[in-house]
Amino acid sequence: MNYTKKEILQHAEEDIALEFDFAISPEVCEPFIYLNEVSDVHVKGIMRYDETADILMVTVSIEGDFQVPCAITSENLFVPFSLEAFEEFNLFKADGESDDQFVKGHNIDLTKWLEDVIILSAPLSVVKDDLSSLPSGDGWEIVVDESTLEKPLDPRLAILKDYKPE
Numbered sequence: 001m002n003y004t005k006k007e008i009l010q011h012a013e014e015d016i017a018l019e020f021d022f023a024i025s026p027e028v029c030e031p032f033i034y035l036n037e038v039s040d041v042h043v044k045g046i047m048r049y050d051e052t053a054d055i056l057m058v059t060v061s062i063e064g065d066f067q068v069p070c071a072i073t074s075e076n077l078f079v080p081f082s083l084e085a086f087e088e089f090n091l092f093k094a095d096g097e098s099d100d101q102f103v104k105g106h107n108i109d110l111t112k113w114l115e116d117v118i119i120l121s122a123p124l125s126v127v128k129d130d131l132s133s134l135p136s137g138d139g140w141e142i143v144v145d146e147s148t149l150e151k152p153l154d155p156r157l158a159i160l161k162d163y164k165p166e
Contacts, residue, residue, distance in 0.1 A: 001020070001022075001109060001110035001111050001114070002107060002108070002109045002110075002111070003107065003108050003109075003110075004106055004107050005106040005107075006106075008047075008049045008056060008108075009049065009051075011049065012049050012051050013048070013049070013050070013051060014048065015046045015047070015048050016046060016047045016048065016049075017045075017046055018043060018044065018045045018046060018047060018058075018060060019042075019043070019044045019045075020042075020043055021040075021041065021042055021043075022041040022042070022043050022062075022064075022111075022114060023041065024037075024038040024041065024115055024118065024119075028115055028119070029119070032119060032122070034068060034069070034122060034123070034124050034125065035066060035067075035068055035119065035122045036067040036068060036069060036076060037066075037067035038064060038065070038066055038067070038118055038119070038122075039064060039065050039067065040063075040064050040065050041062060041063070041064035041118065042062070042063050042064065043060050043061075043062050043114065044060065044061050045058065045059050045060030045061060046058075046059055047059075054090065055088050055089065055090055056088070056089040056108065057086070057087075057088050057089075058085075058086070058087050058088075058089065058110065058113075059084075059085070059086045060084070060085050060086075060114075061082070061083070061084050061085075062081075062082070062083050062084075062085060062114070062117065062118060063080075063081065063082045064080070064081055064118070065078050065079065065080050065081070066078070066079045066080075066081055066122050066123065067079075068122065068123060068126050069126075070126060070127055070128045070131075071125045071126060071127050072127055072128070072131060072134065072135065072142070073128060073131070073135055075128060077126055077128060079123060079126060081118075081121060081122075083117070083118075083121050085114075085117045087113060089108055
């Protein structure tokens with residue numbers, strides 16, 4: 001996913017189709033305790049270079065699977081994701097350098113941008129759907145106070161309960 005200014009200028013003002021499978025290395029996921037792995041990532045979209053504004057516009061749809069730990073049992077869970085992303089990259093100034101962190105000299109690498117988009121959309125906390133009982137151990141157990149789970153609805157906000165955006 002590395003492109004040069006020359007390649008982009010050859011297709012100025014026309015759509016460049018993007019479709020590829022993408023892999024995120026385990027080292028990228030390592031700093032995030034809520035994310036074990038990202039797999040089966042497929043990217044599809046277009047990019048278009050606007051010569052008058054000197055901007056590369058990239059629109060993609062991304063699908064794949066997050067492997068995340070259950071917040072209660074720490075068991076690995078697979079969570080499918082599908083998201084849309086759009087970005088405008090200020091590619092080239094007169095001296096060939098850009099302020100954009102994804103642009104180096106006359107090259108743009110979409111890899112880091114895609115990694116950021118995917119990791120920022122990962123769920124922070126997931127609980128297994130079919131969790132029938134809470135785990136316990138030698139001298140400890142998880143206690144749930146039922147009275148704190150069902151808080152009364154603030155009457156000032158009751159009308160919002162039935163609100164459905166158009």
